[in-house]
Amino acid sequence: MKKLILAIVFFSIEFSVFSQSEFNKWSIETNFGFNKAMAPLTPGYLSHSLNIGHLDFGVRYMFNEKFGLKADAGFGSFSEVKGESPEFKTNYLRANIKGVVNLGKLMTFESFSRKLGLLGHLGGGFGRMSFEETILNNAPDYHYNIISGLTGQFKLGTRVALTSDLSMIYNGRQTYTFDGNTYNADVQPSNPLENPFVHAPGTWWTATVGLNFYLGSASEHADWYIAADKYATKEELASQINGIKDMLRDSDGDGVPDYLDKESNTPVGARVSTQGITLDSDNDGTPDHIDKCPFLPGPASTNGCPVQEVKEEVDFLRKAINDGFVNVYFAFDSAKPLSYSISSAHYISNFLKRNPGVSLEVKGYADELGSEDYNIKLSERRAKAVYDIIVSSGIDTSRLTYKGYGEDTTVDKSSADARQLARRTSFEVK
Incomplete structure (x- = not known):
């Protein structure tokens, strides 16, 4: 029993240690902006290029500085171009789970800016459309979707960032056109109210701005965390660089830094070893830089050259x-x-x-x-x-x-x- 208790305590401690992180992982995100229904639309019906009225909320969790998951829900409505299209209004709701990649981190944005970021996301989910102006008297349309997009980031502080997102949503098994007045089929039924049960895709876009709110007790979120920062502040780095400069100083100008130089007052022009010691290659007592025969021993009276008495x-x-x-x-x-x-x-x-x-x-x-x-x-x-x-x-x-x-x-x-x-x-x- 004691062993079991100790094992549980030990596991709890280990889990606590490993669950701690040097950066925050959670964020809450909200966005507001435009949508655009691309296709399908009933012939003669037009949607706004930038139809204001999209809103979404999400929560994101980052496993590390580069990869994470996001769950979000968005809603809004499509409507006609006034004066150019018959009236329609379609309300939509979507919910998605997406994988997130910190593209800014992968492309080392921090090398030129600590305030700019870029996220990529891709995922899937489901959607619902309901129609207020329709001749079909149809029920809500349910479909699955695939969503992908890019989110630009500008860091306002350690707890919040301004975002701008552009996303494409691909609806699968969409029964009706986005205006809800025809079926999403190549051939319409003779009786307009008869559903042919043909399901085809649909495509639409959103463009939004919003805010990311970062949660957690660490000083930085994974979006902006840089591992090297934990080792040295700018002041510490400057101090280390100055220390290196001191080590590399060469007081006697012999090419060997002081911290390696065992002869601190080498004569000007002298040839030295890797330890800064004046070389005398032939060990004749005359240093190489004044020895006219540096590799043949000889007396100083002949400038280090051997006496050639033949x-x-x-x-x-x-x-x-x-x-x-x-x-x-x-x-x-x-x-x-x-x-x-x-x-x-x-x-x-x-x-x-x-x-x-x-x-x-x-x-x-x-x-x-x-x-x-x-x-x-x-x-x-x-x-x-x-x-x-x-x-x-x-x-x-x-x-x-x-x-x-x-x-x-x-x-x-x-x-x-x-x-x-x-x-x-x-x-x-x-």
Whole structure:
């Protein structure tokens, strides 16, 4: 017994929880406006295009924000166009059950307006027509009907909305014409009062305006409820956006937001990891953005590039230089290098840059013309001129020396061509 009681209590609690809703579901609706009887009508009879006098009442229940059911009843009368048709007056009553679809929600009207809505409805029911002016002396006509339509909505407040509805009603098994003066049959009986019991359809329209009154304790009805609204107000959303902006701030401009940046003061132009840390891809102590060889380790003295000391190259040049194959030549009695031979000085400079462990002496010479003392000074000026060219190319002076050796006695002083070869500077790799 206790278990049964507990089960009932538990079920009651669960039902209570699940029956609660975040939006109101019920509404009462009333509309007033025009009707139009389309067909059938007795030949010669005309109805108003907009015959005022339709009124309907309904109650609607929404299962969720998009779908619901509605029960309503409408009544009014059709009458003739004065002066153009014989008199008639037909009173009608209809009652219907309809499925309702919130088309505004399906088409996301809320993306551009929170006050406009659109409902679609389709359903069936029954109707009754009675005739005040008729030659048939007929009884009321009962029929079934199918109704469909669209209802525009404008939200006036959380409890009421203005509506405008356009509906088409299709009567089935309608015995009489809408004016009630002939039978709804292709061929009329010879005796006007004899009912042929032929039943055919009829079509009519209503166009109305009205009000929807929303019932319930929630702040919004299903027509206007938006689930996202329960999570954040505009102020809360603005606060969250500002928080996100703060998180995405990049104080040091390295492309990594502050909340992910583990190095808050990255140098300008530095390459960084996904955590904002300055990259040193070859781990040589020189950051990538100033490392001229970012993927090859090397000392800071060579801007992060490896020292390329090739022993064979050093030995080859030492022999070539020391054997006098690399020289800078000068004109007679001049300490200015001849232009065609300055390239030898540039070649030596490039070699020294590629081999930072090598030092070198610049050796100046003169021909045998002139006094010995003069030739010593001239050869020294020639060595100094080439020394200056190499230093200006970026070679540290600690790696260079120069000296004048005077006359070169190894050439034939009687040959002008030989004497030209003597006017030179040579180099010696240390």
